[in-house]
Structures are given as C-alpha cells and as structure tokens.
Amino acid sequence: MTPGLTKTPRLQLLTKMKTAASILTLCMACAFLASPAAAQGDVESGAKLAYTCLGCHGIEGYRNAYPSYRVPKLGGQKAAYLLAALQGYQDGTREHPTMQAQASSMSDQDMQDLAAYFSSIANDTVAAGGSEAAGIDAASTCVACHGQNGISVSPNWPTLAGQYQDYLKHALNQYRDGTRKNAVMAQMAAPLTDDDVAVLVRYYSALEGLETTVVE
Ligand code: HEC
Numbered sequence: 001m002t003p004g005l006t007k008t009p010r011l012q013l014l015t016k017m018k019t020a021a022s023i024l025t026l027c028m029a030c031a032f033l034a035s036p037a038a039a040q041g042d043v044e045s046g047a048k049l050a051y052t053c054l055g056c057h058g059i060e061g062y063r064n065a066y067p068s069y070r071v072p073k074l075g076g077q078k079a080a081y082l083l084a085a086l087q088g089y090q091d092g093t094r095e096h097p098t099m100q101a102q103a104s105s106m107s108d109q110d111m112q113d114l115a116a117y118f119s120s121i122a123n124d125t126v127a128a129g130g131s132e133a134a135g136i137d138a139a140s141t142c143v144a145c146h147g148q149n150g151i152s153v154s155p156n157w158p159t160l161a162g163q164y165q166d167y168l169k170h171a172l173n174q175y176r177d178g179t180r181k182n183a184v185m186a187q188m189a190a191p192l193t194d195d196d197v198a199v200l201v202r203y204y205s206a207l208e209g210l211e212t213t214v215v216e
Pocket residue numbers: 049050052053054055056057064070071072073074082085086095096098099102114158170
C-alpha cells in the first residue's frame with residue numbers, strides 16, 4: 001500500500017469538512033443578515049397580543065413613574081429593533097421592571113408577532129420620513145445609522161424621529177451611565193455633554209416619524 005492511497009481519502013474528508021464548515025458559516029451569516037421579525041412575525045396575531053401593551057403604549061403622553069418620562073412610541077418602529085428590545089427585557093440585558101415582567105412570559109413567536117404588528121403601523125409616513133433633511137451638526141455622527149430624517153436605515157436600528165423627547169433623553173443618559181448596555185451606543189453617547197443631549201433630543205423628537213398606537 002502506498003502512502004498516497006491512505007492519504008487521499010483523508011484529504012477528501014478534510015476538503016469535505018472544510019466545505020461543510022464554510023457552508024455552515026455562510027448560512028449563519030445569512031440567518032444573521034435576514035431580518036427574522038419581518039419575515040416570520042404575524043401582524044394579525046401581534047395586534048391581538050398588543051392589546052395589553054396599549055394600556056401604556058397606546059395612550060398619548062402616558063408616563064413612566066420614578067423616573068418620570070413618557071412611555072416610548074412603538075408605532076412604525078423597526079421590527080428587528082423591537083424584537084431585540086423585547087429579547088433584551090426577557091434575558092435581563094435591558095432593565096426595566098414592568099417591561100421585564102411583560103416580556104418574561106412571551107414566546108419567541110409572540111415577540112416576532114408583536115414586532116411585526118408595531119412596525120407595520122404608520123409605515124408610509126415612517127418609511128418616507130416626513131420632515132425636511134434639515135439636520136444639525138450635533139446629529140452628523142448619528143445620521144449613518146439613524147438616518148437623515150431620524151428614520152433608521154436598517155431594521156436593526158431604532159427610528160428616533162417623533163419619539164418623545166424625555167424618553168430619548170432617558171435612553172441617552174442610560175447609555176452614558178452604563179445602565180443600558182450596548183457597545184455601539186455606549187461609544188456614541190460617551191462624548192456627549194448634557195447640552196448635546198438636550199439639542200439632540202429636541203431635534204429628533206420634533207421630526208415626523210413614530211406614532212402612538214391607539215386602542216381601536
Ligand atoms: C405598564 C406600562 C407598560 C405596559 C403594559 C407595556 N409597556 Fe412597553 N414600555 C413601558 C415603558 C415605561 C418603557 C420604557 C422602558 C425603558 O426605559 O427601557 C417601555 C419600553 C418598551 C419597548 C422598548 C421601546 C424602545 O424604543 O426601545 C418595547 C419594544 C415595548 N415596551 C414593548 C411592549 C409590548 C410589546 C408590550 C405588551 C406586551 C408592552 N410594551 C407593555 C411601559 C409599558
């Protein structure tokens with residue numbers, strides 16, 4: 001027996017394994033790139049599940065107590081971001097007692113349906129970006145992800161346009177002090193001063209975009 005004969009099958013096996021591994025990597029990349037919430041969520045089922053949410057999210061200007069800021073608007077928010085937010089509350093990486101309680105009993109499908117429902121609302125306005133691309137200097141670094149008009153350019157990043165001013169301030173301050181953990185936003189928020197935050201949140205909240213979902 002020549003060494004070549006034993007080597008060949010091994011080499012073939014190795015090549016096969018390598019191919020399998022690269023296909024696997026590719027599939028994982030695809031799964032990561034595809035927006036699962038948009039693809040798998042059911043809007044009608046989400047609308048039913050959303051009934052309990054509207055007690056807070058469906059009332060214009062409804063406030064969170066201690067600290068006091070308005071409950072964020074969800075109508076027209078990006079699906080993959082909504083899903084990530086709910087997953088964050090469920091696994092505890094994002095902290096808020098009420099929302100953690102809400103998310104604790106949700107199945108993956110529930111979260112996808114809810115994300116599909118809320119992202120489907122007012123989609124025309126939100127997709128188009130109602131306001132002029134006026135922009136302000138302070139927002140020049142934010143534009144790459146949150147868009148020219150505060151309408152995010154990816155389903156994974158939240159739209160900021162039209163969101164409540166005090167909620168945006170609360171969120172930015174949480175990134176600044178590390179209460180809310182996100183590697184990207186921690187870096188973005190760190191150099192901001194209180195004045196920068198004030199200017200940014202006034203700017204984004206004044207743009208046309210997100211909507212309060214009202215009880216029908
Ligand atoms: C008792 C009031 C209340 C109820 C009921 C409630 N929420 Fe919330 N929700 C809040 C508050 C307050 C926040 C902001 C929490 C924070 O600062 O992280 C929030 C935040 C969120 C966010 C993150 C938004 C963002 O821009 O990051 C999502 C998504 C969300 N809620 C979805 C839901 C869904 C879905 C339901 C129903 C199953 C629900 N909420 C029910 C009060 C509520």
